Every structure is written in C-alpha cells, then in structure tokens.
Amino acid sequence: MQLGVLSRTYHLSQIILENNNSEEDVIKYYSSFKDFFSSEVIPNVLFIDDTLINFDSIKKEIRQVKKKSSEVQLVAISNANDIDYADALIDCGFDFYLLNNDFFFKRLQKCLNSVRHNFFQLHASTEISDIIKGDSEEIKKVFEVIKKASTTKINVNITGETGTGKELVAQAIHKQSTRNQNPFIAVNIAAIPKDLIESELFGHEEGAFTGATKRRLGKFEEAKNGTLFLDEIGELSLDLQTKLLRVLQENEVTRIGSNEVIKTDIRLVTATHKNLRNEVFENKFREDLYYRLLGLPLNIPPLRERKGDILNLAELFIEEACIYNKITPIKKLHADAQRKLVTYHFPGNVRQLKSLIELSVIISDFKTIRASDLLIENEEIEDISLKKERTLEEYNIEIIEYFLKKYKGKVNFVSDKLEMSKSKIYKLIQEKKLSKY
Ligand SMILES: Nc1ncnc2c1ncn2[C@@H]1O[C@H](COP(=O)(O)OP(=O)(O)OP(=O)(O)O)[C@@H](O)[C@H]1O
CATH class of the missing domain: 3.40.50.300 (P-loop containing nucleotide triphosphate hydrolases)
Structure with missing residues (x-):
C-alpha cells in the first residue's frame, strides 16, 4: 500500500515508517499540498499533520485530493485533545483523527489496520467464485x-x-x-x-x-x-x-x-x-x-444436500481462522474429522460449519484437527434417533418433540421451523401422541 505523509516536518514520516508493521508499504513524503498535487503518485492513505490544516482552505483541498483519487483515505494528526476540533475535521472530509500524545503509536497501528481493511474491502474481487466458495x-x-x-x-x-x-x-x-x-x-x-x-x-x-x-x-x-x-x-x-x-x-x-x-x-x-x-x-x-x-x-440448497462443498469450505475457514489468530502452520483436518463433517447434517448450514471450525482451530492442541475437536451440539440426540428403527410417524413425532423442547414449547416457532401447520401440532398434542407435552 502507498502511504503519503503531508507534513512540514520529515520527522512524522519517520515515525510512521518505524511503527508501520507491514514491510510492503511504501511511504511518500510531501511538504505542502502543492507538492502533493504535482506528484504523480497517488497514495492509498494520506496523513496530514495539523500544522498544515487551515480551516479556510481545507475543505477545498480535501475536495481536490478526493478528486485526484476518490479512494484515498485521509488521516488528520493533531496535538489538540479537543473533540469539537476533531469533529470539525471529520466534517471537512477526514476519515480518521489521530491524537498525537503518549498513545500515538498504538492508535497509529489501529488506524493502519482499519485503513488496510477498507483498502482490501474496496479492492476485493468481484468474481462470484471469490465471494461464494464451493464447487x-x-x-x-x-x-x-x-x-x-x-x-x-x-x-x-x-x-x-x-x-x-x-x-x-x-x-x-x-x-x-x-x-x-x-x-x-x-x-x-x-x-x-x-x-x-x-x-x-x-x-x-x-x-x-x-x-x-x-x-x-x-x-x-x-x-x-x-x-x-x-x-x-x-x-x-x-x-x-x-x-x-x-x-x-x-x-x-x-x-x-x-x-x-x-x-x-x-x-x-x-x-x-x-x-x-x-x-x-x-x-x-x-x-x-x-x-x-x-x-x-x-x-440455495442446504449444506447437507451439497456435501461436496463441506470439506472445501472447512479448509477455507481453517485457513482464515489460522491467519486471523496468527497460527502457523495452517492446521489440517484429520481423516476422522473429515468423516465427522461429511456425515453431519448441519441444521445451521455454512454459518454453523464456520463457527464449528473457528472453535476447533482454537481448541485443537496439535497441527491436526481431530473429530473430538469438532464440538457438535446435540450430536447424540441425532445419532440415537437414527440408530433406532421406527416408523415414519414415530420419527416425525420425535422431531416435533425435539423442536418443542428446543423452543420451550412455543408452537409458533416449531410450526415455522418445520413448515408444519400449528393445528397439526396442536392435534398431536391433544391426541397425546407427543408424550412430553
Ligand atoms: N458459499 C460460501 N462461501 C463462503 N462463506 C459462506 C458461504 N455461504 C455462507 N457463508 C458464510 O456463512 C455465514 C452465513 O451466511 P449468510 O449470512 O449469507 O447466510 P443467510 O442465509 O443470509 O443467513 P440467515 O438466513 O440466518 O440470514 C456468513 O459468515 C457467510 O460469509
């Protein structure tokens, strides 16, 4: 990323360079707005020192900066611990305000993280397969x-x-x-x-x-x-x-x-x-x-009807979670964990898979995620019900009982979830077919 520093002192540029945690960034220094406008290089973020902020002209200058590149993010750096002043700068078009006191370095890191996040969002691919994973x-x-x-x-x-x-x-x-x-x-x-x-x-x-x-x-x-x-x-x-x-x-x-x-x-x-x-x-x-x-x-079919996506998505979420938590090397899925994932029915679909994986990345002790690291809620209930032999009606009744228990007896919710009429559920309750209600 290109970082620009618009300041009367070269010193600020040095501070940013020293405290920046990404080696790929390039810093360009400008001593005045004139210097900035005449430069060919357009930075992704421009830090402006408050010695250069003049309220009579700043709005116009910011408009020109944004005209040169609508993507550039503007950061004001100031010694003034004054909320009204900060508000006025944000009103003028600045995206961030950084107070230059003892906590400056910490704030600078946070600010650069936000700038990077915005930058990657803006440049994120528009390809469908980059947005939605699965094949x-x-x-x-x-x-x-x-x-x-x-x-x-x-x-x-x-x-x-x-x-x-x-x-x-x-x-x-x-x-x-x-x-x-x-x-x-x-x-x-x-x-x-x-x-x-x-x-x-x-x-x-x-x-x-x-x-x-x-x-x-x-x-x-x-x-x-x-x-x-x-x-x-x-x-x-x-x-x-x-x-x-x-x-x-x-x-x-x-x-x-x-x-x-x-x-x-x-x-x-x-x-x-x-x-x-x-x-x-x-x-x-x-x-x-x-x-x-x-x-x-x-x-969009439920995940259990496109089992071919489960392991692809799981690997993607493992990679994302490892990068996010700074875990290296990227963890792998053990064969027993793969089996557990592809045989599970995922009532919460991709969202459930994602949180299951994120948790397993954190709790697994080794480089490999094992089946025991995948904490699936109510797993036993599902397993037991499928192992016993029953009639379809008995299965239905068990499912309705399960949902009634889960939603604390709220027939409205259960009827929504199972796409089954409320009257049918009430009838089963009346006929005492639902043993628990
Ligand atoms: N194919 C996919 N590839 C990558 N991530 C996915 C995919 N499908 C879903 N996700 C992720 O799963 C989570 C849930 O997705 P999303 O919010 O789009 O679901 P939804 O169907 O709108 O859910 P709800 O009905 O509860 O609003 C999000 O974190 C999303 O990024």
Whole structure:
C-alpha cells in the first residue's frame, strides 16, 4: 500500500515508517499540498499533520485530493485533545483523527489496520467464485442464476435455510452488476422492532412522530442506484406490504411526515427462509406483492444436500481462522474429522460449519484437527434417533418433540421451523401422541 505523509516536518514520516508493521508499504513524503498535487503518485492513505490544516482552505483541498483519487483515505494528526476540533475535521472530509500524545503509536497501528481493511474491502474481487466458495454441482447452478440476475435489473427472491449464504449471494449479485459502484444496503426485517420498520425503510422527517428528533433517510433512499437487500421479507406486516407494493409500482418513496415524493432506482433482492407461497395461501402475504417480488427465484440448497462443498469450505475457514489468530502452520483436518463433517447434517448450514471450525482451530492442541475437536451440539440426540428403527410417524413425532423442547414449547416457532401447520401440532398434542407435552 502507498502511504503519503503531508507534513512540514520529515520527522512524522519517520515515525510512521518505524511503527508501520507491514514491510510492503511504501511511504511518500510531501511538504505542502502543492507538492502533493504535482506528484504523480497517488497514495492509498494520506496523513496530514495539523500544522498544515487551515480551516479556510481545507475543505477545498480535501475536495481536490478526493478528486485526484476518490479512494484515498485521509488521516488528520493533531496535538489538540479537543473533540469539537476533531469533529470539525471529520466534517471537512477526514476519515480518521489521530491524537498525537503518549498513545500515538498504538492508535497509529489501529488506524493502519482499519485503513488496510477498507483498502482490501474496496479492492476485493468481484468474481462470484471469490465471494461464494464451493464447487459442488448444486452451488455451480446457483452461480449460473447469479450471472443471469447480474446482467438484468430483475428483482431476485432468494430462498434457503438459515446460514446457507443468502446475504452473500445478494452481495455477489450486486458486485457483479453495473450498480456495483453504488451502495449495497442490507436490512433484516426480523431484526427491527415492528413499529420502526416503516421509518427504517422509507425514512422520516423531523417531528414526524415522538422521538423523531432529526430527519432520517430510509434504506430505499440510501440504496439509491444500488441494491437493496430485504432479508426475512416474510416478516413484513400486511399494512407495510401494501406500502412496499406501492413503492415498487411507482418507483418512488415518501418519508413519514413528508409530502415530498422521491424517485427511487434500486434493484431489490429479497430473501426468506419461509415458504412465501404458503404464506399467500394462509393470507399472511399479499399475492400481488409475492408476484412482484418473485422476479428471478434463486434457491440455495442446504449444506447437507451439497456435501461436496463441506470439506472445501472447512479448509477455507481453517485457513482464515489460522491467519486471523496468527497460527502457523495452517492446521489440517484429520481423516476422522473429515468423516465427522461429511456425515453431519448441519441444521445451521455454512454459518454453523464456520463457527464449528473457528472453535476447533482454537481448541485443537496439535497441527491436526481431530473429530473430538469438532464440538457438535446435540450430536447424540441425532445419532440415537437414527440408530433406532421406527416408523415414519414415530420419527416425525420425535422431531416435533425435539423442536418443542428446543423452543420451550412455543408452537409458533416449531410450526415455522418445520413448515408444519400449528393445528397439526396442536392435534398431536391433544391426541397425546407427543408424550412430553
Ligand atoms: N458459499 C460460501 N462461501 C463462503 N462463506 C459462506 C458461504 N455461504 C455462507 N457463508 C458464510 O456463512 C455465514 C452465513 O451466511 P449468510 O449470512 O449469507 O447466510 P443467510 O442465509 O443470509 O443467513 P440467515 O438466513 O440466518 O440470514 C456468513 O459468515 C457467510 O460469509
């Protein structure tokens, strides 16, 4: 990475050089803005000493720096322990503010780590296979649909169990599309309190409701010319479904408390682990919105149905975890661990595999990860139930009992998870077929 230091003293450049932990970085020193603008080299990060910060001209200079390269990250270094001063610099366009006191070196390291992280994010590959790992036939079919979606503006509806990589696929569609220079905004409807969803999506004006102390842009506006990913769309209430449908038909939004109509140009990608068609049958989801959102349907199979990806992904996660934890050499998977992984059914899919591996990297004592290092929760329950011989109905009852226990008797949750009607579960309870309830 190219580091630039804009300072009247060469000394600052020396400090940064001495405390920088990456040998691949190159430092370039400039004594004035004029010197910087006349240089051919464009650094990835520019440190500016506060002897060179002049509030009358700094905004204009920063605009010129960003014009020269929109990617350059700006760091102000100052002796002033003054929050208002730091705020004013950030308002002028600086990305970081570093106080030059006893803790400077520590802060410099942290700042350089953030700068590097931003740099790699910006330059991350847009190739689908670099974003989504796996080479099973099933995942290759997903890649094909992503490619088709990327070349058009069509809405995409992604289905798949939890942790299968729905958000990752939405990101890949965005990165592959012509919108990739514009924002990718992800919203998880299930994670937002119900009474805040409308304002989160469509924004509000100051004073529009109690607590609305400032104007706030909604996610539709934030995603301007980019991609809006609405995860768990099945959780949207019927009245908000009506509002969403209107926004999609008119391509315009109105903030709560405003009459101003704002044009929107976004690609919508939605995801759900629910069967939306069933929700339509049960009158929980508007049919017209369902067809509007459906666009190009993309289903990501659960990990247990693409077993060919398990070991590839496991090796990738081992490598990432070893690098992150500075463990060398990179650990290997013992044959017994490989067997355990490929025979497990992964209810939490890739997310579960990733956390399982991250933990095994830490707890394994040797260079090899053994089966005993893979701590799979409820492993015995699964094993025992498959070893005994039973009828299909007995299996079903055992599964429902297992989920009722897991979700503390909440029939709503169990019916969602098993995609089974609540009435059927209540009937089994009434008939006392479920021994524990
Ligand atoms: N094919 C893959 N290659 C690499 N990482 C993956 C892959 N699939 C999933 N992951 C990782 O697994 C985790 C879960 O993925 P993601 O959040 O996209 O799943 P999701 O289906 O959106 O989950 P949820 O339904 O719970 O929101 C993330 O850390 C993601 O990076």
